[in-house]
Amino acid sequence: MKHEEDGDEERELFARLEADMRADGSADRIEMVKTRSSGDGSADPSPDRSAGRGPIGSADPVALVDGPAPADPSLFDRLRQARRRPVVPAWARSRAGLIEAAGWLGGYAWHVTAFHAVRVPVYGGRLALRSPAGLARLAGALGRWLRDAEGAPLRRLAAEKGDAAAYIRLTGLRNNRVRLRTMLFLLASVAGAGLALALWVLAPGWLLAAAAACVAVLGWAGAPADAPVVHRAVETADAPRLTSEMVVKAMASIGISQITSEVAKGRDGIRFVSPIVREGPGWRADIDLPPGVTPADVLDRRPRLASALRRPLGCVWPEANAAEHEGRLVLWVGDRDLSKAGAVRWQLAQARRHDIFARIPFGIDPRGRGQSVPMVQHNILIGSQPGQGKTSAVRVLACGAALDPSVELWLHENKGTGDLDELEHVSHRFVSGIDDESIGYAADSLARLRQEVMRRAAAMKRLPRDLCPDKRITREIADRRSLELWPLVAVFDECQNVFAHAAHGKQAGEDAEFVIKVGRALGVTLVLATQRPDKDSLPTGVSGNVSIRFCLRVGGQVENDMILGTSAYKNGIRATIFRPEADAGNGYLVGATSAPAVVRVAYLDMNATKEIGQRARRLREAAGTLSGHALGEGAAQAGPSYDLLADVLSVVPAREERVWNERIAARLAELRPEVYGGWEAASVTAALKPFGVRARDVAGTTDDGTRTTRRGIVREHLLKAIAEREGNQGDG
Structure with a gap:
């Protein structure tokens, strides 16, 4: 009796286990449990806790692992937690957005109108040339209508079947129809001829207009299908709509095993958390990935995903949405390759001024949304391989700071190509060069910044x-202004040449780290740009403490994490995905927005930069904020007591064809200490530049006999500047 009770208890327990397993979809494990149970009611003593219970057939109490299923949230709770979409589009919520939208619409209408207006004569010629073909088509159609060609197949079918009655009836109908249509055609012809004659006598102008209209209609009718008369004024992207089926197939083909196995079982493998919607110039799909799969895994396979979606690589941008959870993927597929979007127009290119305490427009993301960068209370690091748009990013930030007349600019361009020369006349400190003198000037600026931070x-x-x-x-x-706590922006382009310098590098790195850590709240902002991000060229104390980072294409994980921060590559923020040349100007922006974003930086050429520099100069002159290098750094003032060019010529003898500017400064200080006292090599460079005498690399020997290259001038250029000045005075 006891044995039968145990058997009944076991069967009841097995029935409960089987029901739970079927509810969980674990049918294959049911068979495994069945095979473990013997026919006499005994069970395999090995435990099976897959369903959260003790060994089957054991006398131990059942241990429940999962609690009772919670009740589903009510409709009210779901609505409270739902994310509300904006009632008014983002572009319509601000005056600037409305103005920009209206400007775009007006520009579009003007372009279409002007495009077709210019081509009106061409369109007229095409219509005239194609009108004979249109007349032939019209005549053919009229002939088929007059002879009732549409009824011929029915009459032919009746004749083939030998149905005489049907054939006779159809033929009679055809004859009646042809007579009626012929009569109508003759009446219309006579009426048309009479109308044309009346117009010829009474209103010949109207007759010509009617004839032109007829030619136009015939020409339009005679146009081939593959050669329309009117061409499109704009070419729109012909991208297919993104569908869930396309996404599922694409995700299943990129080689993620968790997704592939689910698809093989007839499931999608991914879950769409909301409908696929149109967002900007593309489509957005919010996806929950399978457990254990992260957006970084998808980003690793971005080229495969683009291939599966049959879209260019620059159109496919998967990204994480960590605000939800680590398995949420936002897949955005654009209509057009971001690399083919052309140069991005800077929003402040025509602005009269800007407030440095507001964010500076920086570029656009793949969805066409503007991205901006805050500068006050931040330090910025920019890095990339050569030729990927790093200098453009530096120029945008420098120009944005220049448009605020309260900002004190310190510009150091240690590449020597003159990329920031158009902002020299608004800079408190300025240098452009790669020689030891220029590097020393930049290192001295960092030392002065350290002292300035302490003063502040x-x-x-x-x-x-x-x-x-x-x-x-x-x-x-x-x-x-009396507090002397205005914003100070110091730019160091190609900063690796400073930090890796044998004589100045170590101290410059320590000074930069101090300024970054302390100066942020004191109005001092460092903008550092490098094309060689390694521990020797970019001290870890510097790279580890900047708050905003922009990384264009780099070659590997180490360089990526040096610019974007530790573990950035592991977390899927990878500037290695950008293609050389094709993606120049595209980079990852981190720290300026709530989440890392791909940004195409705005572009300013030298002419646009020059205009901005002139605007910034006028702003500073009006505000009285010009200082330092912009005022000549102690350069001699015009007056009868001395002549700068003559004085320089007097200290550069004929035997010296080329001479260093530092030696000229020392000799000038001896010649007129009351005028040139305290001058440095950079002072000579700035003072001679307006006369067309530009500094260049000059080889020479130091006092201890060491051969080196420093910035200097050519005596012949000095003589040429003097001759041109005297010639102009003579002409006057």
């Missing part, structure tokens, strides 16, 4: 609490 810290400490409650530079504090 002491000045900030003395400010009253009501003026500076957060101990940070504000617009109000910056506008009080």
Whole structure:
């Protein structure tokens, strides 16, 4: 009896286990459990806790692992947690957005109108040439209508079947129809001829207009299908609509085993959390990936995904949505390759001025949305391989800072190509060169910045609490010039040449790290750009403490993480995905937005930069904020007591065809200490540049006999500048 009770208990337990397994979809494990149970009611003593229970047939109490299923949230709860879409589109929520949209619409209408207006004579010629073909088509159609060609197949079918009655009836109908149509045609012809004659006598102009209209209609009718008369004024992207079926097939083909195995079982492998929607110039799909799969795994296979979707690589941009969870993927597929979007117009290119405390427009993301960068209370690091758009990014930020007349600019372009020369006349400190003198000047700037940060810290400490409650530079504090706490932006392009320098590098790195850590809240912003991100060329204390990073194409994981931060590559933020040349100007922007974003940086050529520099100069002259290098750094003022060119010529004897500027500065200081005292090599460079005498690399020997290259001038150029000046004075 006891044995039968145990058997009944076992069967009941097995029935419960089987029901739970079927509810979980584990039918294959049911068979495994069945094979373990013997016919006499005994069970395999090995435990099977796959369903959260003890060994089958054991006398131990059943251990429940999963609690009771919670009740589904109510409709009210789901609605409270739902994400609301904006009622008004983003572009219509601001005056600037409305103006931009209206400007685009007006520009589009003007372009279409002008495009077709210019081609009106061409369209007229095409219509005239194609009108004979149109007349032939019209005559053919009229002939088929007159002879009732549409009824011929029915009459032919009746004749083939030998149905005489049907054939006779159809033929009679055809004859009646032909007589009626012929009569109508003759009446219309007579009426048309009479109308044409009346117009010829009474209104010949109308007759010509009617004839032109007829020619136009005939020409339109005679146009081949593959050669339309009117061409499109704009070419729109002919991209297919993104569908869930396309996404499922594409995700199943990129080699992620968890997705592939689910698809093999007849499932999708992924879950769409919302409908695929149109977002900007493309489509957006929000996807939950299988457990254990991250967006980084998809990003690794981005070329495969683009191939599966049959879209260019620059159209497919998968990204994480960590605001939800680590398995949420946002797949955005654009209509057009981002690399073919052309140069991005900078929003401040025509602006009269800008506030440095507002974000500076920087570029656009793949969805066409503007991306901007804050500068106050931040430091910025930009890195890439050569030729990928790093200097363009530096120029955009420098120009944005220049358009605020309260900003003190320190520009150091240690490549020597003159990329920032158009902003020299608004800079407090400026250098352009790769020689030892220029590197030393940049290193000296970092040392001075360190001292400036310390001065500002002491000045900030003395400010009253009501003026500076957060101990940070504000617009109000910056506008009080007496406090000398205005924003200071220092740019170091090709900073690796400074940090890797044998004589100046170590101290420059320490100074930069100090400024980055302390100066952020004191209004001092460093913008560092490098094409060689390694521990020797970019100290880890510098790269590890900047708050905003922009990385264009780099070659590998180490370089990627040096610019974008530790573990960036592991987390799927990979600037290695960008293609050489094709993706120049595209990079990952980290720290400026809530999530890392791919950005195509705006482009400013030298002419546009020159215009911005001139605007910035006028702003500073009006505000009285020009200082330092922009005022000549102690350069001699015009007057009768001395002549700069003559003085330089007097200290450069004929035997010296080329001479270093530092030696010219020393000799000028001996010649006129009251005028040239304190001049440096950079002072000579700035003072001679307006006369057309530009500094260049000059080889020479130091006092200890070492051969080296430093910045200097050519005596022949000095003589030429003097001759041109005297010639102009003579002409006057």
